[in-house]
Amino acid sequence: MVDYGINFWSDNDFIIEDGQVKINYKTKPAIIDIVKKVREEGYRGPLLLRFPHLIKKQVDKIFTHFETSIKQYHYKGQFKAVFPLKVNQFPNFVLPLVELSQNRCYGLEAGSKAELIIAMAYTNKGSPITVNGFKDKEMISLGFIAANMGHEITLTIEGLNELETIIEVAEEMGKPCPNIGLRIRLHSSGIGIWAKSGGINSKFGLTSTELLEGIRLLEKHKLIEKFTMIHFHIGSQISDISPLKKAMREAGNIYAELRKMGAKNLKSVNIGGGLAVEYTQHEGSPNRNYTLDEFAGDVVFSLKEIAKNKKEPEPDIYIESGRYIAASHALLVAPVLELFSQExxxxxxxxxxxxxxxxxxxxxxxxxxxxxxxxxxxxxxxxxxxxxxxxxxxxxxxxxxxxxxxxxxxxxxxxxxxxxxxxxxxxxxxxxxQVQERYLLNCSFFQSLPDYWGLEQSFPVMPLDRLNKRPTRSASLWDITCDSDGEIGFDLNKPLFLHDVDVTTEEYFLGFFLVGAYQEVLGMRHNLFTHPTELSVEFEEDGTHSVTNLLEAQTILDVLDDLDYDTKEIERRLKQRIEDSELIDDETRKEVLGQLYVMLSENGYLRTITNGERK
Ligand code: PLP
Known part of the structure; x- marks a missing residue:
């Protein structure tokens, strides 16, 4: 039987049993049963399913692996982590994340004012907040307000001008001042489509010369004791471990040198993100050449060695991996609307x-x-x-x-x-x-899989049932946007085979897995298809599960309102045009108007197929 490479990408979170994909947790419900139940309640179009237990699993995994390495090497620094909000800011992800990691030193990372507000409102007390990205005086002031609230916040400086603004705000707002981090510009960079964040030409970070100038400025303004962290990030989805090892040596030595120059409160090295997710469905083409064990071991070991050689204390280790935490928690389910050769x-x-x-x-x-x-x-x-x-x-x-x-x-x-x-x-x-079947899916790849459109990143895809039947059709997938880029073509190197189904008489659903990182917020409203209807699948202690946080995709009127159309004016104009039309008789006028109002209050994904069946 074709298993769609589930053993490569699913990390045992999902399994195939009785011809269905099941959630491999507690009572192991079949995903198709959950989907059908939600659809019976009238929710149509694509669905985004969230699994909070997988958020907890990933957080626990990162902490246990680092803590094990720390024990193994008798490392004296602590392990702390923050979730970079840019990876997923949606409340039905962030709120469970914060709740489920209460017992950990796990905070949030913000890269903008709006993200910082989320972090200030939701980070668990005692857990860290880090702030990266470009900052103006207002954003730095927000950092001071967060420090005043009692948050353990670190503002990471991306350029010397930001440091000057911090000095200015510190003089105006006084104590408590947030901790200060310096982002270092390493020579090392990651490998792969997301490697641009590292390297000497990267957008962010201070060169060695700027670092020295930064230390002088901090000393001059008596803020050197607030300088507690250096930070780097060599890129998301690091496929090869060797650039990380190199980056660790570079950063570790910078840490030790800065301490020797008088930065005595510098006690943390923040290694950014980069921990890769295994997306592959095909043997022999893994997305990463290391395990979390190896990753954690290399980070801890290299910092230990450098600290020993340079006779400096072993620093606390911060990690900002978000993709690894969020990817597995979300699944996009798309109903198949049509098989083109069915005609x-x-x-x-x-x-x-x-x-x-x-x-x-x-x-x-x-x-x-x-x-x-x-x-x-x-x-x-x-x-x-x-x-x-x-x-x-x-x-x-x-x-x-x-x-x-x-x-x-x-x-x-x-x-x-x-x-x-x-x-x-x-x-x-x-x-x-040559004879692919084209499957039309009720979803938008631009909205739900933007990294496929922009970067050709593929996500594991498989049917939710019929897995005990051999799929016979080589498949290319089309979304419902009016754009020929909304297609995932058949690729002989990564072939996708699907079942030959008659969708006029039976339902067929495809699941795109590991879509919980970046896709939701990067998704764009091409053709005005919006974020799909979402829901969470939560498990109780006794193993039962329930659907919570059900949130329908935006209605057509709400979408237009977001574009700043005057929706009252739209409604008035439509009504007027129906009333004025000589093509509609008086008896049907009311009916047509009613139909129109119903459509305006529904989401814009497709609902009908040719025989009138609602999809
Ligand atoms: N930290 C910083 C500074 C980043 O720029 C990014 C994303 O590129 C991350 C963390 C998240 O990394 P990842 O995508 O590996 O989770």
Whole structure:
């Protein structure tokens, strides 16, 4: 059976049982059952499912691995962590995160004023807040307000001008002053599509010369005792551990040197994020070459060695990995609306009394194809199709002949795939690239998988059921935006096979896993498709689960309101146009208006398919 590489990417969070994907926790509910139940309540379109227990699992994992390494190496510094809000600021993620990590020294990282407000409101008392990114005087003042609230906050300086502003605000606002961190610009950078954050040409951080100047400024203004942390980040999703090791040596030595220069309260090294998530569905193409064990061990060991050699105390270690914490907690479920070759049905075939010779032959191939000659007939049919299409271009056959050609060839392909589905025939695999089925999904890739659109980052995708049946169709996926970029094409190197289903009579859902990091907030409203309806699946102690935090995707009127349309004016204009129209009789006017109001109050994803069934 095809398992969609679940053992590579799922970390045992999801399993396949009884032909369904199940949440591998407590009573192990099938995801499809949860989806169907929510849909029965009238929620249509794509659904974003959140699993808070997986947030806790990831937080616990990071802490236990670092704490184990700390024990193993008799390391004297502590381990602390912050969640970078930019990875996911949605309340139904952040609030459980904060609640479930109460017993840990786990805080929030902010990169903007709005994120800082979230951090100030929700960070558990005693847990750290770090502030990165460019800051103006207002944002620095917010940091002082946070310190006044009792937060353990560190403002990380990205450039000397920010330090000058801190000095200015400190003079104006007095104590308590937030801790100060300096972001260092390392020569080392990560590897991969997100490696730009590191390296000497990166957007952020102080060069060695600027660091020295920074220390002089801090000393001059008697703020050196507030300088407690150095920070670096070599990029998200580090695929190879070696740049991290190099960065650790570079940062560790900078830490020791700065202490020797008089930064005696410098006691923390913040290693940023970078811990990679395994997204791969295919053997032999892993996204990372290390385990969390190795990652934690390397960080702790290298800092220990440097501290020992330079005779400085072992610093506290901060980590800001967010992708690793958030990715697994969210799953996008998209209903399949249509299979494009479904129209190539025997019922649609209208053979004439007298057909062109090649069409007669195609019909013959279709009726007589068998296992022995399957591949040969397939080749013949593709060959015939080429010739018939040329004949059409030259004006020798008509549109009905062309339609019959397309239908017969698709029928032959389907029959051959069915006959040979248990064999791994290389011809079949090759031919499947040419004869992909296009699955239309009720979602927007721009909104829900923006990293696929922008960076070709793929996410594990699989059907939620029928997993005890062999999928036979090589699949390319289309979303419902009017944009040809809204497509995940079939890739022979990472092939996706799906089931041949008749969606007019049965439901078929695809799940995109590991979409909890970055996708939600980076998602864009192309064609005005908005954040999908979301819900959380929460488990009780006794193992039962319930759906909570159900939040429907925005209504059409709300979407327009967000764009600053005057929605009252829109409603008034629509009503007026219906009233003025001579094409609608008086009896139906009210009905049409009613229909229109219902649509305005629903979300904008698709709801109907051809036979009127609501999707
Ligand atoms: N810290 C900083 C400064 C970052 O720029 C980022 C993101 O690139 C992170 C943390 C989060 O890293 P990750 O995506 O590996 O979780």
């Amino acid at each position: 190539y049905d025997e019922k649609a075939l209208h053979l004439k009394d007298k057909n062109p010779q090649l069409i007669e032959e195609l019909n013959e191939l279709y009726n007589t194809v068998n296992e022995k000659y399957a591949i040969e007939y397939l080749h013949d049919s593709l060959d015939h199709m080429e010739s018939l299409l040329t004949l059409f271009d030259l004006g020798y056959i008509d549109l009905q002949d062309r339609s019959n050609t397309e239908i017969l060839v698709h029928l032959i392909i389907k029959k051959v795939i069915k006959i040979l589905k248990h064999k791994n025939h290389s011809d079949i695999i090759r031919i499947q690239e």
